[in-house]
Amino acid sequence: MTEVAVLQADLAQAGYIAEPSLAAALLLMLDLQRPLLLEGDAGVGKTEIAKALAAVRATRLIRLQCYEGLDTHAAMYEWNYQRQLLAIKLLEQDERSVFQKEQDIFSERYLLKRPLLEAITCAEPPVLLIDEVDRADEAFEAYLLELLSDFQLSIPELGTVRATSRPLVVITSNGTRELSDALRRRCLYQYIDYPEPEKELAIVRLKAPQAAPALARQIVSFVQGVRRMELQKKPGVAETLDWTAALLRLGIATIERDGAERILSTLGTLIKTRDDRAAFPREAVARLAAAC
Numbered sequence: 013m014t015e016v017a018v019l020q021a022d023l024a025q026a027g028y029i030a031e032p033s034l035a036a037a038l039l040l041m042l043d044l045q046r047p048l049l050l051e052g053d054a055g056v057g058k059t060e061i062a063k064a065l066a067a068v069r070a071t072r073l074i075r076l077q078c079y080e081g082l083d084t085h086a087a088m089y090e091w092n093y094q095r096q097l098l099a100i101k102l103l104e105q106d107e108r109s110v111f112q113k114e115q116d117i118f119s120e121r122y123l124l125k126r127p128l129l130e131a132i133t134c135a136e137p138p139v140l141l142i143d144e145v146d147r148a149d150e151a152f153e154a155y156l157l158e159l160l161s162d163f164q165l166s167i168p169e170l171g172t173v174r175a176t177s178r179p180l181v182v183i184t185s186n187g188t189r190e191l192s193d194a195l196r197r198r199c200l201y202q203y204i205d206y207p208e209p210e211k212e213l214a215i216v217r218l219k220a221p222q223a224a225p226a227l228a229r230q231i232v233s234f235v236q237g238v239r240r241m242e243l244q245k246k247p248g249v250a251e252t253l254d255w256t257a258a259l260l261r262l263g264i265a266t267i268e269r270d271g272a273e274r275i276l277s278t279l280g281t282l283i284k285t286r287d288d289r290a291a292f293p294r295e296a297v298a299r300l301a302a303a304c
Contacts, residue, residue: 015039019068028057028064029207029214037202038065047160047181049196052204055248058184061204062141065180072138074179076127078148084155088128088165123170132163132175140179145195146188153195160198207249209236215249220256230267230304231256235282237300243288254281272298 013021019035030038038061041048050058066073076087125133131140145153159165163175183199185191207215209232216228223231231252239246247255258278259267267275272294279297283289 022068023064024218026064026067027218028060029211029218030061030064031211034061034202034204037200041180041182041200044200045178047183047199049183049185049191049199049201050204051185051187051201053206053246053248054186055246055250056204056206057249058204059141059143062139062143062182062184065182066139069137069139069180071136071180072134073141074127074131074134074138075141075143078142078144078146078152080147080149082148082152084152086126087152087155088126089167090124090126091169123167128159129165129167129173131179131181132159132165132173132177134179135176137177138179140181142181142183144186145183146185146191150192153192157194157198160195206239206246209233212236212249212252216252216256219253220260223256223260224265227259227265227267228256231259233304234267234300237303238282241291243283243291244285245283245288247282247284251282251284255279257281267301267304272301275301 016032016035016039019039020030020032023030023035037048040046050061052058062075063073123129127140131138142156145156160181163178165173167173183195212235213228213232216223216231217225220228235247235252235255255278258281262274262278264271264274264278275297276292276294279289279292283292
């Protein structure tokens with residue numbers, strides 16, 4: 013077996029079905045020690061890649077969930093102000109110089125490590141997942157460049173903290189805003205699309221082995237048909253698996269045209285907006301079911 017095929021098999025063991033191109037990108041990421049930027053619509057499995065990689069490497073997964081307004085302190089470090097105030101009170105009678113007292117107060121024992129600092133100070137290389145980086149603002153994205161280029165972070169009170177070991181960095185983006193060229197230059201790149209029918213069927217069989225083969229094929233055919241519709245939010249792999257679980261829970265063993273009413277009762281696991289739900293009257297569901 014080639015290295016790519018071996019990694020594909022290892023990822024499958026960890027619960028992730030990967031195409032050869034993705035497995036090759038992960039191998040290059042490991043060999044070149046470069047961050048990997050995964051881009052694609054929400055729900056296509058980008059976050060699961062980092063989880064599976066951590067399982068394959070038998071290492072920690074450290075996740076930084078990005079959001080609007082995320083600042084450097086929440087991502088990198090914070091000082092334990094309560095303990096510092098207590099220490100200042102205890103040091104009032106200390107005869108050392110102010111400089112020496114400050115060095116004591118601003119030492120690592122009062123430092124609360126957040127995901128970025130935690131990742132570069134681990135003894136063994138963890139997988140660092142910077143999830144949905146496009147939700148953070150451009151200022152935070154620029155701040156990441158030091159980490160991605162030199163694997164170090166600057167703390168004004170302590171100086172530069174260099175990586176004990178290089179984390180395996182996986183960055184995901186849903187494409188809600190364009191990322192900077194500077195960030196892209198520092199990363200390897202892989203676009204993750206909605207899965208082809210064969211891959212999605214393999215995922216359903218892996219994650220929901222209790223589903224009969226015929227039902228699994230019908231589920232994938234139905235979901236693939238839904239994705240071809242003009243929707244605000246196309247269902248991702250997670251929705252496919254949720255819908256599978258809902259069908260099994262309600263004892264629906266086959267998807268039939270005449271069973272549209274029962275299918276309608278489960279669509280809350282597959283369709284996630286009010287406007288999209290309006291696109292699924294009984295007749296539309298029956299058409300999709302008949303095509304399975």
